[in-house]
Amino acid sequence: MINRPREPDLGVALTETGPRPSADGRGSSAFAALYDRAVDDLLDGAVDETWVETGAGRTHVLTVGDPAAPPVVVFQGGNVTAPVTLAWVRELADAYYLVAPDTPGQPGKDALTEPAEFGPWVVDVLDGLDIDRSAMIGISHGGGVLLEAAVHAPERIEAAVLVAPAGFGSPLSPALARIVLPSLAYRFLPRRRTLDWALTPMFTQPLRRVEDVTVRTIGQALRTSDLAAAFPGPDDLGRLRSFAAPTLLVLGERDPFFPVKRTSRQAERALPSLVETVTLPEERHFLSPAGQARTTDAVRSFLTAHLADDRGKR
Numbered sequence: 094m095i096n097r098p099r100e101p102d103l104g105v106a107l108t109e110t111g112p113r114p115s116a117d118g119r120g121s122s123a124f125a126a127l128y129d130r131a132v133d134d135l136l137d138g139a140v141d142e143t144w145v146e147t148g149a150g151r152t153h154v155l156t157v158g159d160p161a162a163p164p165v166v167v168f169q170g171g172n173v174t175a176p177v178t179l180a181w182v183r184e185l186a187d188a189y190y191l192v193a194p195d196t197p198g199q200p201g202k203d204a205l206t207e208p209a210e211f212g213p214w215v216v217d218v219l220d221g222l223d224i225d226r227s228a229m230i231g232i233s234h235g236g237g238v239l240l241e242a243a244v245h246a247p248e249r250i251e252a253a254v255l256v257a258p259a260g261f262g263s264p265l266s267p268a269l270a271r272i273v274l275p276s277l278a279y280r281f282l283p284r285r286r287t288l289d290w291a292l293t294p295m296f297t298q299p300l301r302r303v304e305d306v307t308v309r310t311i312g313q314a315l316r317t318s319d320l321a322a323a324f325p326g327p328d329d330l331g332r333l334r335s336f337a338a339p340t341l342l343v344l345g346e347r348d349p350f351f352p353v354k355r356t357s358r359q360a361e362r363a364l365p366s367l368v369e370t371v372t373l374p375e376e377r378h379f380l381s382p383a384g385q386a387r388t389t390d391a392v393r394s395f396l397t398a399h400l401a402d403d404r405g406k407r
Contacts (some may be wrong), residue, residue: 095352123317124200124310131306135180145194145221149214154222155179155193158186163400164227165168165189166218168235169258171324172314174200177307181256182392184406189396192227194218195227196238200314211238211325212245219249228252228396233260233350237325243336244327252399253340253366254392257378259325261359263350272349279315288312294349297381307379330363340367340398343388345376371394393398 105388132140132155139155155175165185169178175193185191197214198207208214215238219227227252231239236258243250289300292311296303327333342360344353357370371391376384 097185098111123204124174124313125202127306127310127313128176128200128202131174131176131180131310134304134306136176136183138186140176143222144217145218147197147214147217148220149197149208149217150205150222151203152197152199152205152218153195153215154218157183157191157193158189160190162188162190163396164222164224165191166215166227166229167191167193168229168231168238169193169196169201170197170232171199171234173307174310177310178235181232181380182230182389184386184389185393185396188393189228192218192224193220196235199234199308206273210245211241215239215242216246216249224371225249225349226251228254228400229258230392231258231260232256234324236260242327243338244332247336247338250336250338252396253336253338254343254395255340255360256343256388257345257348257351257353257380258342258356258360259324261351261356261363262326263324263328276315279312283312283316291315295377296379297345297375297384298348298379303379310367330359333404334365336364337366339395340364341392341395342367342370343391344370344372345375345378345380346372347376348378350378368399 096344111216117159118302136157142158144151145154157179167179167182169175175195179191179193182191195201197205197336229239231237231254235254237260239253239255240258240260243253262307267394271294272291275287279291288308292300300308342357344351344356346353353372360367373384373387380388
């Protein structure tokens, strides 16, 4: 259940893919209804939302947990909404204040344009929420966002967790081609069979066992969003050499986007602060529930060991 701020009734009907008003009365993205459904279907308990002003525009943010607990900012994966990604680590809310902003350029409540650099946007989100320093988790696309923040404002990051992260490159491969080609086909032939063809190589679970709202959200993104030719991340990985916050890397053994051997090698070269790498056997890019649980356990142990005693709040 989401605790939403009171908004004026603007008389706009909601549909599965239609627009709805945002809190400031502007039209929001076509993902709003799917977003709310993901909150209801995937996140147990109370979820709060707010908006913060950033250089990229007014950014929508989900929060879960006790605001007095240490903050952990969670950056969403690509072509899914923040609640879909947040659900992977939702159990951490028993000890941490989870903060999940909608990434500009990705499916969210407001259709903001992707900024030239994500680092300044991350700082604006932290400032808007009155967070001085925070642990951060970047999942897939969100890993590249986190790495850009690590270059732009390393002093704002207390600890970093990179899960199947962008930012270290994604080489062309037959496995990747088996995703890209049917994804493009689905854009022009939006049939469920085509979507299943595109998504099957990404998911550890059989698609029939994946939450319907997750599949629908990705399908909506493939149909309506600009398909990015590049992932976020520092232009020069050498700029991460001065990033000192302890870092955990979690990889899927069979990830077609970010192969485990190449990604771990790149991370080890770029991040002197990398203290642990966890490889999840048989997991692909979208983790199974068991893979999500193992990731949550690894993150919990890592944060317990490496977070300072301060609460990260001003």
